[in-house]
Amino acid sequence: MSEQVEVTVGRFGRAVGIRGEIAVELRTDEPARRFRPGVSLRLGDTGRSVEIDQVRWNRGRLAVTLVGYPDRTAVEALTGLLLHALVPSDERPSEPEEYFDRQLVGLKVLDHRGAQVGTVTEVLHMPAQEVLQVDVTGEERLVPFVSALVPVVDLASGHVQLADVPGLLEDVE
Incomplete structure (x- = not known):
């Protein structure tokens, strides 16, 4: 069994209606994986967790109800709290050419x-x-993460490799 890492998957927004629904500002590309009935999520740094009871989309935003939070007053106390999930450290995104941020941060750039x-x-x-x-030697450079500029992502070897494009990491006169 792989070890688990904690990732931020959302932030509670405003209460929706009076029956205990609350909006979630997503911080994940895979809401169907992270927000399902029965899933338990940690509430920020409070040490508490909540369990998802129901999930629905409301005007393009995710709205959830939580076990033990029966009404608007109960969920209003959660507004602004970050939601964290424990996930296997070797978990991969649904699509083959996608990566989680945690997989890319720290990789060597060749x-x-x-x-x-x-x-x-x-x-x-x-x-x-x-x-x-x-x-790059103490200076921050930005590289669009597209296959034409970053053709190689090798997680096993711990690196990404850049295409031969002048000026990608250095100033061109």
Whole structure:
């Protein structure tokens, strides 16, 4: 059995109606995997957990009811709390060419010849695409996370490899 890691999957928003529903601001690309009846989620740093009772989409947003939270007053106390899930550290996304942020952060960044040039420090979720933030000798550089620029992602070896594109990590005069 693999070890487990804690990941942030959402944040409670406002109460929806009077029957104990509350909106969830998603922090996961896979809400169907993380928000199902019977799933238990940790509430921020409170040390408490909640169990999902029902799930539905309301005007494009996820709304849930929770076991033991029967009405609006009960769920209003949860507004703003982050939701965390324990997941297997080796869990993969549903789609084969997708990656969780936790899998990419910390990977070595190799140039097209295979020399290490930096480390992935963060994955930024921009409107058009994801962007890798790369530390190159103390300077942060941004690399669009598309196969034309990052053709190799090798989790087993712990690296991503960049395409031969001038100016990708350095300033071009």
